[in-house]
Amino acid sequence: MERSIISGSGLYTPPDSVSNDELVESHRIAVERFNREHESEIAAGEVEERDSSSDRWIIRASGIKSRYVLDKQGLLDPSRLRPRLLMRGEDEPSIQCEISLIAIDEALEQAGRERSEVDAVLVACSNLQRPYPAVAIEVQEALGAGGWAYDLNVACSSATFGIQAAVDAVAMGHARCAVVVNPEITSGHNNFELRDYHFIFGDACTAVVIERAEDCRVRGGFEVLGSKLRTKFSNNIRNDFGFLNRCEEGERHPHELVFRQNGRQVFHEVCPMVAEHIVEHLAETSLGVTDLRRMWLHQANLGMNQLIGKTVLGREPLPDEAPVILDEYANTSSAGSVIAFHQYKDDLLPGDVGVLCSFGAGYSIGSIILRRASV
Numbered sequence: 001m002e003r004s005i006i007s008g009s010g011l012y013t014p015p016d017s018v019s020n021d022e023l024v025e026s027h028r029i030a031v032e033r034f035n036r037e038h039e040s041e042i043a044a045g046e047v048e049e050r051d052s053s054s055d056r057w058i059i060r061a062s063g064i065k066s067r068y069v070l071d072k073q074g075l076l077d078p079s080r081l082r083p084r085l086l087m088r089g090e091d092e093p094s095i096q097c098e099i100s101l102i103a104i105d106e107a108l109e110q111a112g113r114e115r116s117e118v119d120a121v122l123v124a125c126s127n128l129q130r131p132y133p134a135v136a137i138e139v140q141e142a143l144g145a146g147g148w149a150y151d152l153n154v155a156c157s158s159a160t161f162g163i164q165a166a167v168d169a170v171a172m173g174h175a176r177c178a179v180v181v182n183p184e185i186t187s188g189h190n191n192f193e194l195r196d197y198h199f200i201f202g203d204a205c206t207a208v209v210i211e212r213a214e215d216c217r218v219r220g221g222f223e224v225l226g227s228k229l230r231t232k233f234s235n236n237i238r239n240d241f242g243f244l245n246r247c248e249e250g251e252r253h254p255h256e257l258v259f260r261q262n263g264r265q266v267f268h269e270v271c272p273m274v275a276e277h278i279v280e281h282l283a284e285t286s287l288g289v290t291d292l293r294r295m296w297l298h299q300a301n302l303g304m305n306q307l308i309g310k311t312v313l314g315r316e317p318l319p320d321e322a323p324v325i326l327d328e329y330a331n332t333s334s335a336g337s338v339i340a341f342h343q344y345k346d347d348l349l350p351g352d353v354g355v356l357c358s359f360g361a362g363y364s365i366g367s368i369i370l371r372r373a374s375v
Helices: 020-037 039-043 055-062 072-076 095-111 135-143 158-171 263-284 302-313 335-343
Strands: 004-012 016-019 066-069 120-124 148-152 177-184 204-212 222-231 292-297 353-360 364-372
Touching (some): 004 158, 004 335, 016 020, 020 039, 020 055, 020 072, 095 135, 095 177, 095 204, 120 135, 120 158, 135 148, 135 177, 148 158, 158 177, 158 204, 158 222, 158 353, 158 364, 177 335, 222 263, 263 292, 263 302, 263 353, 263 364, 292 302, 335 353
Parallel strands (some): 120 148, 292 353
Antiparallel strands (some): 016 066, 177 204, 222 364, 353 364
16 A cells, blocks of 8 residues: 655636625626516515625625636626536537646646656546546546546535545555546536525636655655545435436426525534544544644535534634635635645645545535645
């Protein structure tokens, strides 16, 4: 069994940023139009009146202040409320492949590696733009990489599940230099019509390079001390879009084919599960909470992260113990915890221990315990 190192990380951030105020104004126009057009049905109790949003409400509910998206104009168009993306031909790179390469190149540069040295590619994200051929194999081809590649989806936990798979492959000798990339185009599956969902998501892509410790070319990477996964079925976060929709008898409501959740239930059920998971994982790795220097948590909701951090540590975490990026990026699904890692890792000292933890639909929880290496 080989020791594994995360030797590099990369991030692609879309050029367009959308503030809460911009989003709220677009949503207000759309809500007023909907309520006006359905006034009689609302009065008869046949249709539910839609509520408007506000910057204050969004920040209080989530801690989110802005988000990056691939297309700002279509998303803010009250008559559209979704990104406007040009269709690409089969001879052109897919959007997910294109943004994956940007994040991977930065991660490889940090690791001191070339594209051709990669021999395993895992595309791990909450939504894939097609079922086959695998986006990962397209990325592998675009990199000029060898070995093998595949896609995997465990919603917001996809990155940590993908990292464990890559670590296992490196440890068993099935790969020497693996890349896990998370091209999250969450604006494509978000529901921008309803107040409870319209503010949640943003787009981004992250990547990490995982290789054998003995092959590592850079100093100061992060040794993987252990990984732990858990799943428990729940319908509280759901998206029913799939290839069988066209075959179903009956008609689904369009809102069933995009993201939806029972937010309060998720909060109350997931937070204690995640805190317990982290504490158990530390103990299984012969560590305690006092050994924990940093938590790179899934960036879904500020209140969730604060509660998880407080439960794990037994006190309020300091800002640098559980860094937050969702105020700028919003919820980027599986990419969120890796963005936090990418932006808040360089100040750690050799021997410092951190946990990369994601959680979400499934329910699913994944944690990777990391130690800053000295060599």
